[in-house]
Structures are given as structure tokens and as C-alpha cells.
Amino acid sequence: MTHVVEELAGQPECWARAAAGADMYKDALPAEGERVAIVGCGTSFFMARSAAVLRETSGQGETDAFAASEFPHGRPYDRVVALTRSGTTTEVLDLLDRLRGRARTTAITADPRTPVTDLVGDVIVLDYADERSVVQTRFATTALTLIRAHLGRHTDAVVADARTALGRPLPEGLVDCAQFTFLGRGWTVGLANEAGLKMREAALAWTEAYPAMEYRHGPISVTTRGTATWMLGEPPEGLARQVAQTGARWVAGGLDPLAELVGVQRLAVAVAAARGLDPDRPRHLTRTVILPPATH
Numbered sequence: 001m002t003h004v005v006e007e008l009a010g011q012p013e014c015w016a017r018a019a020a021g022a023d024m025y026k027d028a029l030p031a032e033g034e035r036v037a038i039v040g041c042g043t044s045f046f047m048a049r050s051a052a053v054l055r056e057t058s059g060q061g062e063t064d065a066f067a068a069s070e071f072p073h074g075r076p077y078d079r080v081v082a083l084t085r086s087g088t089t090t091e092v093l094d095l096l097d098r099l100r101g102r103a104r105t106t107a108i109t110a111d112p113r114t115p116v117t118d119l120v121g122d123v124i125v126l127d128y129a130d131e132r133s134v135v136q137t138r139f140a141t142t143a144l145t146l147i148r149a150h151l152g153r154h155t156d157a158v159v160a161d162a163r164t165a166l167g168r169p170l171p172e173g174l175v176d177c178a179q180f181t182f183l184g185r186g187w188t189v190g191l192a193n194e195a196g197l198k199m200r201e202a203a204l205a206w207t208e209a210y211p212a213m214e215y216r217h218g219p220i221s222v223t224t225r226g227t228a229t230w231m232l233g234e235p236p237e238g239l240a241r242q243v244a245q246t247g248a249r250w251v252a253g254g255l256d257p258l259a260e261l262v263g264v265q266r267l268a269v270a271v272a273a274a275r276g277l278d279p280d281r282p283r284h285l286t287r288t289v290i291l292p293p294a295t296h
Contacts, residue, residue, distance in 0.1 A: 002280045003133035004202065008265045012162040014129045014142040015258075019159075022149035028106050028122035029150045033061050034078040039068045041091055043136040043197060044083035044143075049190030051081075051147045057186065058151045065190075068092045079104040085131065085139045087114025096120055108143045133280050135201050137265050140194070141258055148258075161259035170263070171251060175270050178226035180205055181219070181248075182264070183212040188233040188257040195232065195264040202279035203271035212236050215243075223248045230264065232257040 022029075030036045036055065038048040045067045052065035066072070068082070068091040080103050084092045087109040096119040099105055105120040110130035117123050129142035148154040180199050184192035189211050196209035210219055213236055215229075220242065223229065227248035231240075235252070243250045253260040272279040 002269070002278065003131065004135045004137060004265075004279045005269055007131045007133055008137040008262060008269075009166055010129075011138045011141055011262055012159045012166070014126075014138050015145040015154075015162060016156075016159050017128060018126065018142045018146040019149040019154045022146055022154075025124050025146065026150065028124050029147065030055065030060065030063075030079050030081065030106075032059075035061060035076070036063045036079050036081065037071070037075075037077045038063065038065045038081045038083065039071060039092065039095060040083035041068050041089050043140045043194055044085065046190045046194035046197065047140045047144045048081075048083055049193070050187045051083075051144055051190075053187035053190070054148060054151055054153055058153060060151060068095045071095050073098065077103045079106065081106045081108065082116065082120070083108050083140070083143050084116055085110045085136060087111050087116035092116065093119060108146070110139050135198065135268075135279055137198075137262075141261065144258065158256045158258060161255040162262050165255055165259045165262040166266070170267055170270060171249075174228055174249070174251070174267060175274050177228040177249065178206065179222075179224070179228070180207045180267075181215070181223065181227060181229045182207065182209045182232060183215055183229065183235070183239075184209070184232045184257070185212050185234065185236070191232045191257050191261050195230065195261055198261075198265055198268045199271065202268040203275060203277060205268070205271055212239060215239065220246065230260075232260045232264075 038052050040048045048065040052063040055063040082092050106122040107116045107120040108124045112125045129139045182192040182195040192209040196207035199205040199207040223246040225247040229243045230251040231253045240250045269279050
């Protein structure tokens with residue numbers, strides 16, 4: 001069994017644990033009314049996008065999401081939350097160093113012994129969700145679950161749906177598709193982007209991700225019989241029919257969108273296996289990105 005298979009299978013238990021412990025971290029997470037930015041890199045950036053939409057649409061306050069390297073330093077925030085599995089990613093550390101004394105900062109990480117803990121005011125350690133695989137699965141979704149629970153947007157049904165996603169067979173023939181498109185709405189747009197990233201990392205697959213309403217505005221033109229279009233969340237009226245008319249395969253997201261992402265993770269592993277790839281060793285990637293010091 002690969003590390004990623006073992007780790008993605010542990011998500012229901014990790015989510016339940018994060019939700020149960022959310023109150024313990026309420027002072028380290030954004031308070032209602034704070035102006036907040038959530039930052040990360042790669043998978044963590046896509047989780048940040050989902051978390052930001054969840055918080056703002058929950059009426060908790062203005063919330064933005066940025067890749068750590070693209071943070072707008074001229075914009076004031078009450079708090080910046082950094083999602084970083086390893087706690088060693090250069091762009092995140094550089095940003096938090098620059099923010100010292102300018103905003104309250106929180107890091108959600110998997111390792112209490114990493115440099116990020118020295119740069120922030122508050123640290124949340126989800127060490128039970130740490131991973132050996134380069135490809136992130138359970139840490140990212142557990143961090144998002146913690147934020148959902150903090151916002152009152154998590155229920156036991158989400159964990160049950162994750163178990164369903166792990167136990168049911170993948171749709172027949174999906175592994176054989178040549179192109180994969182993932183769609184989301186609202187907070188699930190970030191999940192759609194993460195779904196596409198998982199397929200690229202683990203399986204070297206041709207994938208795209210869009211806000212569902214934007215799919216009609218150009219991207220649908222490349223949809224063919226070899227395309228699978230997977231909706232994470234409730235689809236716009238008529239979109240499933242339009243996709244079917246192209247000859248593509250429509251995959252309806254009937255579970256909680258975060259649980260649907262678990263299904264995509266399983267698909268990525270299955271496509272990797274079909275192509276003779278090792279999902280624990282994605283091409284050109286390492287578990288964390290540590291850049292050499294800049295020279296001037």
C-alpha cells in the first residue's frame with residue numbers, strides 16, 4: 001500500500017477529531033468581525049480559498065485568500081492564518097516574518113518542531129493528520145474541517161459521507177478518461193482546483209478546474225467523449241444536460257463536497273496505477289518547497 005492510499009483512508013477519523021477539538025482552538029482562530037487573510041501554497045492555498053469563502057458567507061467578516069507569495073502587503077488585516085503542513089515552506093516563512101508586529105498571526109501545521117512556530121502568535125498542531133506522502137490529502141482536508149467546525153459549518157454527516165466515498169466503487173470507466181474537469185461553486189471552487197491538482201500530481205493527468213457557471217464561457221468547447229466532468233456541490237440548472245450533449249461523462253457530486261474530494265483522491269491513485277505511476281513519487285515534486293536564500 002502506498003503512503004497516500006493509507007493517508008487518504010484515514011480522513012474520516014481525522015475529521016472527527018478536528019471537529020471535536022475545534023473549541024480548544026477558538027482563541028487561535030479568527031474571531032467574528034476580524035478582517036482576515038488565509039494563506040498557503042499549493043494544496044494549502046486551495047484550502048485557504050475554500051475556508052475564506054466559508055468564513056465570509058457565514059457572516060464572520062471580510063476574508064481573503066492568497067498564495068503566500070502573492071500577499072498584498074499594502075492591505076491591512078487583523079489576522080493572517082497560514083496553512084502549512086510542513087511548517088518549512090519558504091514563501092510562508094518569508095511572509096510571516098514580514099508580518100511580525102503588523103497583524104496577529106496563526107499557523108495551522110502538522111509538526112510542532114518546525115520554523116513556523118517561531119514566527120506566529122498562535123500555533124495549531126494537527127500532528128495526527130501528518131503525512132509521509134508528497135501528495136497532500138488528510139492534512140489539508142483536516143485543516144479545512146477544523147475551520148468548518150469553528151464556523152459551525154461541519155456536521156457528523158460530513159464524516160459519514162467521507163466513509164461512503166472511501167467504501168463505494170469509483171464510477172465504471174472513469175479511470176479510462178483522457179481529460180478530467182472539476183467544477184465548484186462558492187466555497188467548493190477551491191476544492192475543484194485541489195481536485196485538479198491531485199490528478200496532476202499523482203497521475204500526470206490532463207485536468208482543469210473552473211467555477212461551474214464559468215464552464216459555459218469557453219472551457220466547455222474542449223469537452224469531448226473522453227472527458228469526465230465532476231461537479232463538487234450543487235450544479236447550476238441545466239449544466240449537466242449541456243455537458244452530456246458534448247458526449248462527455250457527467251459525475252454528479254451527491255456527497256458533501258469535501259467527501260467528494262476524497263473520491264477524487266481515490267481516482268487519482270487509480271489513474272496513477274493504471275498508468276504505471278507511483279503516486280508517492282510525483283514527478284519534479286518534493287514534500288516541501290525550500291528555496292535558497294535570495295542573492296542581490
